[in-house]
Amino acid sequence: MRKLEIIVKPEKLEAVKEILEECEANGVMISNIMGYGNQKGYTKMYRGTKYNVNLLPKVKVETVIPKEMAKTIIDKIVSEINTGNYGDGKIFVYDVEDAVRIRTGEHGQEAL
Amino acid sequence: MRKLEIIVKPEKLEAVKEILEECEANGVMISNIMGYGNQKGYTKMYRGTKYNVNLLPKVKVETVIPKEMAKTIIDKIVSEINTGNYGDGKIFVYDVEDAVRIRTGEHGQEAL
Amino acid sequence: MRKLEIIVKPEKLEAVKEILEECEANGVMISNIMGYGNQKGYTKMYRGTKYNVNLLPKVKVETVIPKEMAKTIIDKIVSEINTGNYGDGKIFVYDVEDAVRIRTGEHGQEAL
Numbered sequence A, B, C: 001m002r003k004l005e006i007i008v009k010p011e012k013l014e015a016v017k018e019i020l021e022e023c024e025a026n027g028v029m030i031s032n033i034m035g036y037g038n039q040k041g042y043t044k045m046y047r048g049t050k051y052n053v054n055l056l057p058k059v060k061v062e063t064v065i066p067k068e069m070a071k072t073i074i075d076k077i078v079s080e081i082n083t084g085n086y087g088d089g090k091i092f093v094y095d096v097e098d099a100v101r102i103r104t105g106e107h108g109q110e111a112l
């Protein structure tokens, strides 16, 4: 199994959720984070003054899926979420040793 | 070492913490998330109207433990948290490469 | 690639961010969590009454980096964040299978 950790702008949350549902990912964990990527924040104008915005609000969507679903989901996110602008987001992929459904005690892919 | 990522209903947080203390897990990280599992949310009645609740508030409890403690903790959570109803929660298990205690600079299991 | 998960007191966030920038880590995800470590909380006095504080607010800083940068960053955090007091914090290290930049579709270290 794999965990995809998908970090996007908050306004992209609905689009990511739709992609995950279309791809039949079975569950998600969503949290609000603050972050920066390669641009390390940027400069903003507010009432005539420039100031540095170092941390931006982002949404983190995590989903645990069978290994063979990862490529399809990643490719679909890249093609549908990509605007060509900085800050479109990142996907990190991790290995998952086991999953357990508490209701039934099932382990592994059965538990997804 | 292993990380257990335990996702349960907020009202189960105290029970999970108690199990972890009984099992002598040495630490926890707790965060509030929103999520859905296999049922992808459900339908709720509010003032006579049905509407779809897609994301539910959940609590995520993470604990990093020696590998050989994982089974005991998982089994205890399954047997004590399980109500037989949908939405009892999930446990995901990850491998942990290293742990470091910042106060002492210790690495590995000594640092747990 | 590796993920460092750095848990510190909220007042240490700026110091951790500075270390990560000096070490040229390319991005961070920051979240607020509640936690306890080995001391399982502690006893506090409030208006003459002792009570147990079991969960303390902490900040979690996650950064995904090339494997060979991990040691430098960890050593710098240990030497600069360490006060010698309990609760200085923890670093957990995980393997990362892949990283993807959504804007470009790049994979792997190129995407960091």
Ligand SMILES: Nc1ncnc2c1ncn2[C@@H]1O[C@H](COP(=O)(O)OP(=O)(O)OP(=O)(O)O)[C@@H](O)[C@H]1O
Binding pocket: A007, A008, A034, A035, A036, A037, A038, A039, A056, A058, A085, A086, A087, A088, A089, A090, C025, C026, C027, C028, C029, C030, C062, C063, C064, C065, C101, C102, C103, C104, C111, C112
């Ligand atoms: N190396 C990293 N480690 C941890 N989190 C990261 C990393 N890179 C990006 N992130 C997270 O992803 C969010 C979005 O990053 P972003 O899309 O700006 O990536 P980027 O590499 O800068 O790509 P781009 O050049 O297209 O902006 C960041 O705000 C941060 O929370």
Ligand SMILES: Nc1ncnc2c1ncn2[C@@H]1O[C@H](COP(=O)(O)OP(=O)(O)OP(=O)(O)O)[C@@H](O)[C@H]1O
Binding pocket: A025, A026, A027, A028, A029, A030, A062, A063, A064, A065, A101, A102, A103, A104, A111, A112, B007, B008, B034, B035, B036, B037, B038, B039, B056, B058, B085, B086, B087, B088, B089, B090
């Ligand atoms: N595959 C998954 N990936 C990521 N998070 C998940 C996944 N499955 C469940 N979760 C998280 O766990 C929470 C609880 O899930 P839940 O107990 O409903 O799992 P389930 O598989 O639907 O089991 P049940 O059929 O017993 O309800 C969800 O709200 C979600 O945050």
Ligand SMILES: Nc1ncnc2c1ncn2[C@@H]1O[C@H](COP(=O)(O)OP(=O)(O)OP(=O)(O)O)[C@@H](O)[C@H]1O
Binding pocket: B025, B026, B027, B028, B029, B030, B062, B063, B064, B065, B101, B102, B103, B104, B111, B112, C007, C008, C034, C035, C036, C037, C038, C039, C056, C058, C085, C086, C087, C088, C089, C090
């Ligand atoms: N084994 C663990 N699993 C998960 N989270 C942990 C673990 N140990 C510590 N943490 C997290 O790190 C935070 C800081 O821990 P802390 O610095 O108190 O570690 P410690 O092992 O008790 O070291 P010290 O003895 O120096 O206090 C905790 O509040 C908790 O959120």
Ligand SMILES: [Mg+2]
Binding pocket: A036, A037, A038, A039, A040, A086, A087, A088
């Ligand atoms: Mg960027």
Ligand SMILES: [Mg+2]
Binding pocket: B036, B037, B038, B039, B040, B086, B087, B088
């Ligand atoms: Mg469910």
Ligand SMILES: [Mg+2]
Binding pocket: C036, C037, C038, C039, C040, C086, C087, C088
């Ligand atoms: Mg401690």
